[in-house]
Amino acid sequence: MKDHSFYILMSYGVFALVVLIELYALRRHRRRAIEEAKQMEAGMHRQAEGNSHARELDPS
Amino acid sequence: MFFASVQRDLRLLLRQGSEAWLVLVFFLLIASLFPLAMQPETKTLLAIGPGVTWVSALLSVLLSMPRMFAADAQDGSLEQMLLQSEAWMAMLLGKLVAHWLASGLPLSLVAPLIGLQYGLDAGAIAVLVAGLLLGTPMLTLIGAIAAALNLSARGGGALLALLMLPLCIPVLVFGAGAVEAQSAGLGAEAHLSLLAAGLIIASILAPWACSSAIKIALD
């Protein structure tokens, strides 16, 4: 029987790669969304002169 | 209102001049490219002829699709039509028919030229034309959905192709298949009746989808 490990490796390897790529993309998407939301929030509070609350949201 | 709409669109198209016959030239041009890209042997030509004709027809209809709604959406005519809610569907159907009269119909009529170039016999050419006459309205209907969706987007031609072409594959398969079945001596009735059935279904469902897509785009 021939050795098929190359094909199995290519299948499962690419599959694992795809999963990793997707998880990474999800993480980046989430980061970006949170970043945008924070900026929007900060902007809104600056406008509404509720600066005390905006400070709470700031990182660190 | 239906006939008024057909008449209006055809008149506008004629005034535009080049647009109408460029689609035909494009059709003939694409079909003439294939033999140049390969060995023009009689056997090969015969084998690929129907497929090439159909792919060329599909691409030509695709090329003519953006003009379907884009101008009317931009200058507000589509809006004015949409406000006449009772007459709207009739006008939309009129636009679809006018588009087919100016693209699918002439395409089907010059297709025998391509058939001759590829050495198809009279029977096969007849089936090819019959298939195109049944199939190109479907291409127009499906393309109209894609064109209407494309109105919302800033995508342009590439997105239109991506939306339209996959949906047109069944038409391509049965259209080209009809000619091959005819050449193989199997008779093309089955394919042609499937095309006809598809046309009936498409003409019921597609205008509805097209109308919703336009409403979404203008919203």
Place this chain on the structure above:
Amino acid sequence: MTANQSQLLAANIYLSRGRRRLLSNLGFTLEPGQWLALLGPNGSGKSTLLRALCGLYSFDQTPELRFAGQTIKSLAHCPDLQLIFQGHAPGWKDGLSTLENLRWQSSLDRYGESALGDRALEDALDHCGIAQQRHLPFAVLSAGQRRRLAMSRLCLSLWARQAQARSDDRERKLVWLLDEPSTALDDQGQDLMGRLLHQLLEQGGLAIVATHGAMPGSPQAAMLKLGS
């Protein structure tokens, strides 16, 4: 809720564009023979409100919209109203002549089956001062001339209304929704626009007009200020 005779009532209007809320909890009432001037800076939602009232744009939530006591979906979906909407893009085709454009539009507007033939179309163009341009393609018209074509459409709607009123059975109120109808018009043109509006109101029609300034020669309007 006094269901006044052919009163147009709108309330509870919420409207946004993209993620920005333009109007919240807006409302107005309009009696026949009255017009409403929508005032406000650019981007305050005048055009969007007009489109939404026509049913071309979705409100954020279903507003209360009534005509003569009847709830309606939009002004275009009301059998008792004849709607003429002229937005920023009024739907004229560059490839058609002035007369052809007006003919197509009046077949769209379908003034009942009252016979308003080519005669009336030409009269309307004449009335608005562009009779000489009737066979020119729309593309070559100047901005002011384009406005005059738009006015001849309004003119036709008035005449058709009159013709119908004489013979007619059921009352259909004419309502105009106009988006800055007097921009690019010369003094004489603005005057004409004011007179057309005046005639409409005298007929008992209604109008909602997005505008920047007062309309000369027209009666006092109810004002609705949009934006901050």
Place this chain on the structure above:
Amino acid sequence: MKASDAVKEHESGPLWSRYAAPARFFPLAGRLVVPFYVLAAILGAIGLYIGFVIAPTDWQQGESYRIVFIHVPAAWMSMIIYLAMAFWGLLALVLNTRLSAMMLQALAPTGAWMTFIALWTGAFWGKPTWGTYWVWDARITSELILLFLYFGVIGLRASIDDDRKADKACALMAIVGAVNVPIIYFSVKWWNTLHQGASVSLTAAPKMAQTMLVAMLIMTAAAWAYSIATSLVRVRSLIIQREPPSTIADSSGGPQPAFATSPPGSSGK
């Protein structure tokens, strides 16, 4: 005022409508993400263990058949996800709910990846088994067209700036595509039978051993859990992007901003 009304709108009414408000769904989705990731990981591990260790070598195909443990689940998921998208699209158009449109958009990338995996692994299974990477078989061709349909929805979404338009346009496209998928499959199958000589018949699948079937079903369950988890994460990001931040109430419904919760650990394989 503002979108906090949107929450209040749904405060009363049946359970489904309460969670149809994106801001309400957000914390629920957040609670479900990690369990589904864990489930996917555990099921995947079990499935692969059975598939690679317990299941015997196939006497006909050798070791290469073990590719089915991802190929078949991915192919199933690719079709199920498209149907799910059409379902959400229908809800979005009929009920005009934002959440269903967001679910549709959240599913699309996962569906496209599943389709890609099905095609890729199919090719690497086909080579040792039938001696070719690609066959114009009805199923493979339909799968390829399905990939283009996914690209169509994703491309359409990406090129519309207005969220409200994009929601409805994508919903319509997903529905039109779903109506077409069976027709495409039928047409390709018809075309395939006409050209019998050119292709290899894949229908003569060898009888599957019990353990193989078990492994495949477990892997399918893992793929379900994985797809649910990823689409929930994605829909949460979409909600953060599109809903006003102040309305997104986390679990207790307090004023605490949504993004204070820690991101889910990437526990998938």
